[in-house]
Amino acid sequence: MIKEIYFAGGCFWGVEHFFKSVHGVVSACPGYANGQLDNPSYEQVYTDKTGHAETVRVQYDDARIGLQELTSLFFATIDPVQKDGQGHDIGTRYRTGVFYKEQEDLPVLQAEFAHQRTLLAAEDPAAEFCPELVPLKNFYPAEEYHQKYLDKNPGGYCHLDFKVFVYRDLYQDAKALIEGEPDPVARMSEVAALVHERMKFFWTGFYRVLPAVSTGTELVLGPFQGPAACLRIPYGRGVCGTAWKQARTIVVPDVEKFPGHIACSSLSRSEIVVPVFAQDGTVTAVLDIDSKELGTFDRTDAAFLQLVVALL
Numbered sequence: 116m117i118k119e120i121y122f123a124g125g126c127f128w129g130v131e132h133f134f135k136s137v138h139g140v141v142s143a144c145p146g147y148a149n150g151q152l153d154n155p156s157y158e159q160v161y162t163d164k165t166g167h168a169e170t171v172r173v174q175y176d177d178a179r180i181g182l183q184e185l186t187s188l189f190f191a192t193i194d195p196v197q198k199d200g201q202g203h204d205i206g207t208r209y210r211t212g213v214f215y216k217e218q219e220d221l222p223v224l225q226a227e228f229a230h231q232r233t234l235l236a237a238e239d240p241a242a243e244f245c246p247e248l249v250p251l252k253n254f255y256p257a258e259e260y261h262q263k264y265l266d267k268n269p270g271g272y273c274h275l276d277f278k279v280f281v282y283r284d285l286y287q288d289a290k291a292l293i294e295g296e297p298d299p300v301a302r303m304s305e306v307a308a309l310v311h312e313r314m315k316f317f318w319t320g321f322y323r324v325l326p327a328v329s330t331g332t333e334l335v336l337g338p339f340q341g342p343a344a345c346l347r348i349p350y351g352r353g354v355c356g357t358a359w360k361q362a363r364t365i366v367v368p369d370v371e372k373f374p375g376h377i378a379c380s381s382l383s384r385s386e387i388v389v390p391v392f393a394q395d396g397t398v399t400a401v402l403d404i405d406s407k408e409l410g411t412f413d414r415t416d417a418a419f420l421q422l423v424v425a426l427l
């Protein structure tokens with residue numbers, strides 16, 4: 116069945132460009148939602164006085180993609196702590212939110228919003244979560260020149276980092292490649308290779324929670340791509356052991372400033388570690404990625420890599 120949902124994620128040029136290539140999406144239409152004026156023009160909305168949000172109507176085939184997955188992809192494209200704006204685009208017309216038409220969609224959306232609030236609280240307990248979850252009041256498609264804007268204007272302005280589009284395709288390819296494969300090491304191997312190749316990182320790999328040499332459990336290397344690395348990491352040690360202990364993603368802009376960082380290679384300057392969770396919420400592995408540059412990883416990497424490891 117074809118269904119629809121409305122995503123306000125900042126400038127609608129980039130949001131449309133992102134969603135129109137998501138598998139299962141049949142159309143993505145930029146427009147103006149939830150304002151006070153009928154049939155507003157771009158110039159009227161631009162005054163920021165009409166109450167509209169730049170919004171993309173996403174029509175999707177629910178046999179191919181679900182609302183939860185679509186909404187999780189939406190969250191990977193936004194900064195949920197930026198109020199009334201995204202990137203350099205400032206104003207209530209660039210506020211973020213999900214607007215729904217069907218009451219039956221609300222429980223799925225509420226669950227995803229709760230999950231996103233939890234992720235944000237793990238990252239920064241003091242941060243304010245800004246996206247709205249409200250019914251759609253009205254929607255007017257934008258003028259023709261806004262439709263498929265970035266196809267008509269290659270290299271045109273886009274508030275989204277280019278890596279958002281690379282991660283979108285990587286996520287979809289990982290999903291298609293590992294679907295139906297029951298062996299966890301085979302799935303991790305495929306994901307490590309895809310992430311490493313597409314993102315051109317220095318080291319990409321997994322450490323799995325396995326029986327320790329003496330007692331208890333510890334992180335054990337593999338599968339990975341890149342130079343030889345430390346074989347075992349104890350609970351709570353290094354970035355990996357800390358991400359395991361705290362059961363949350365850790366972004367390290369400068370490894371020299373992370374107390375207890377384990378240097379498998381002196382070339383590594385920044386790092387991200389993303390836990391892999393079992394159904395019951397326990398950590399079964401971590402995805403560890405190293406870069407030779409400082410400050411390589413941000414919220415976009417964290418959000419998409421969390422989506423990728425959730426496929427495992």
Ligand code: SME
Pocket residue numbers: 318344345348352353354355356375376377378379380383386403405
């Ligand atoms: N730097 C990691 C150790 C693993 S290597 O980066 C591959 C850490 O501190 O846990």
